[in-house]
Amino acid sequence: MVNKFKQHLTSSFPFLEGKKILIAISGGVDSVVLTHLLYKLNYNITLAHCNFQLRENESDLDEQFIIKLGDKFNIDTFTIKFSTREYQNKNKLSTQLAARELRYNWFFKLLEEQKIDYVATAHHSNDNLETFLINLTRGTGLEGLTGIPPINGKIIRPLLKFSREEILNYATLKNIEWREDISNTETKYIRNKIRHNVIPVLKEINPNLINSFNNTSTFLQEGQQIIDDTIKQKSLEIISYDGEIIKFNIKKIKEFTNPKAYLYHLFKKYGFTEWNDVFNLIYTQTGKVLTTKSHTLLKDRDFLLLLPSDKFINTENQLVRINSNDSKVSYPINLLFKNVQKTTSLDKNTIYVDKNSLNYPLTLRKWNDGDFFYPKGMLGKKKVSKYFKDEKLSLIEKQNIWILCSGKNEIIWILGKRQDRRFLPSDKTINMLQISIYKPL
Template sequence: MTELTPQNVLKILHDKCGFKTNEAILVAVSGGADSMALLHLLTNRRINICAAHCNFNLRGKESDGDQLLVENYCKENNIELHCKSFNIIEYARDHKLSIEMAARELRYEWFNQLMEQEQLEALVTGHHGNDSIETFFLNLVRGTGVKGLSGIQYKNGKVLRPLLDFSSQQIEEYCNIHQIPFRYDSSNSDVKYLRNKIRHEVIPVLEQMNPSFFSTMLNNMEHIHEAELLLEEVVEQFREEVLVDEHDKVLIPISKLNLYAQKKTILFEVIRPYGFNASVTDDVVQHLDGLSGKQFFSETHRLIKDRHNLLIMPREEVATDHFWLEEKQIQSPVKVEAKIYPKPSDFSFSKDPNLIHLDADLVDLPLLFRKWQEGDRFMPLGMTQFKKVSDFFIDSKFSIVDKEQTWLAISGEDIIWIAGHRIDDRFKITNRTKFVLEVKLG
């Protein structure tokens, strides 16, 4: 086990965290043993540092005691300190977050503001090896990909964590040896929180089974992280060579996904950024050979299993499924304009699928624009028999998304136009037409 010394911490900062000596840094200090030890380890090491403390007011006098300890220590050691008080309960309620997630959001938002304000290059936190091991088991219980099993990383953007090689026991011993004051957070003993349950009930059993459990787990997570990097290369290659990004949606060809023996793992890594978890990934893979139309949802996106592709697109909170159009222009939900004029002697048919001409005397205004419904039928231009709109979609190779996004123009009870594709033969311009109804989409 690596000895906890300023020299070793500085070496980790440089070698594993990518820290440059001339960078000014912000140290997050809670008042606990890990952050107080970190502050001591970095003080007077020819590093330009300042400290930041968050008071979440969750433990009454205990929270105020934490802040007072940090303030006194920084004053005695000439360390610049920034403190901020938060109403965490109100924020969590307003944003429908757990207390833990609300605290994390507020903490890092403020840290980022401070770093920009004070022109600091990095944020250094006191996360240690035990934190990383607990995170491993948290993710294992909740379900995760390879990334979640590699523990906490030394560097994540501008956040640096140079204490990951050390245990909580080493850190407390360092504080005691150097007479560094620190506070115990009483909430860390409450096993109603999953992390605390893992810390106090699960890990002690594993330590009994393996006295070298801490070192073993650090090695395990290092190996998993290396496997994660290999997987990232494969996934990135898959994204570049297979995925099709069509602005508002992402398309994954099922035939190409099926070429990979590890398709479930690759698919999970591809769809994870869109909020889909491992359980949804399992369901998607099970339906790859099933019928089209199956949909899967995350909080922000939906995934549709089409005939040949998986389609990922943002969820729409409110969808308009119909609107009316008189002889005028509208802008929403789509831009459509209509006008009527006498048929000119030199009239010529439009070749633009989004611009149509119909016999105005055969059409009842206003036009209803709506989405496709089961049982819809029309008489496609050039035909003398009715055809189901669903069959027209199939023949035209419409995807599920194409069907959802296509508007039908309705006169009375008749479909006169599948917008952007085909008009109904009964409403076409003929030699008998006197007035032209022109409708333009987009």
């Protein structure tokens, strides 16, 4: 197995040469064999063991076993104890998800602190098959059937092409000691049910099941790569950017052979799962919104607009008061107030007003239905909503606009857009005020 493993590393993980590797070691046969193999091949390895304190004395014995193994090989070994139950209850997670979050957060912390390049886990072909079957029973897209990736950023899985049987045979042949986790024999977990009840039946049907699955997994991964390349190419045709807003051209999406399938691949990474709702969004009225924990997607005329949800917050009732002696506002937008003798700047982020025409305190707020102003350079008054419509502003753009008002709630300036002419300085102006949007250093 050593030569086969060495060839596998050379062909699939050539970048590991000369790198520092953190082995996530539980004490079970898989991670212990991975440690033996990498040690035998002279890789620069460090051990990291998590004691989740879920199996009373057995958990402590696992930890002691790992410490002795590290001493035997004279390699650095890190261990940590987690209050897993407490973390699980606090974050309302399953035991497995809680343990996963705890261990990977710690692994990545170790990578940074110890200047280590990669985390190596001991997942193998049987784990991969179990994950495939779990995803299949729950329902998934193609990416859920491609299995566990051998490389995922800083996480590597060098044993993924090897079966549990190969690993166990090697450990037995070399008289390698390991720790058995009795919980692996219990069938209360889905993975264990599949491991002990389903896979043995499949092996009766096909004794060469693992090899067949490895071939199928390779084909599925290659198919997924074709899809990813296609989505990347199509994205260039339909996506444009406006700051943090990603704009998707609806007309071009409708021209795709299967728009719903494309929408799935375009938006799955943003947490959207109700694909009928996403598909129907391209046919609904402007202003319709869908949200996930991380992102907001809305229909705006000919586009779907996507942005982080924390940038799409209803601040309609937020109000900031500005007194006559204030020279600066730092929240929610940066404004400078400066007494000047003449106008010097003509850009859209600066206005000049007759200070004597203002009623303090000024207010900075979002726009409301019914707002109107007297636009500079125009006759008469105009509703702010009509002005936004004429400017073809999207719902997101309208939401992000701030309005500066005089004490009588009269609009002075739609920031960055248009000034109200009622407050313009004239030949008779004695006190002129410059108001500017600025970027902090």
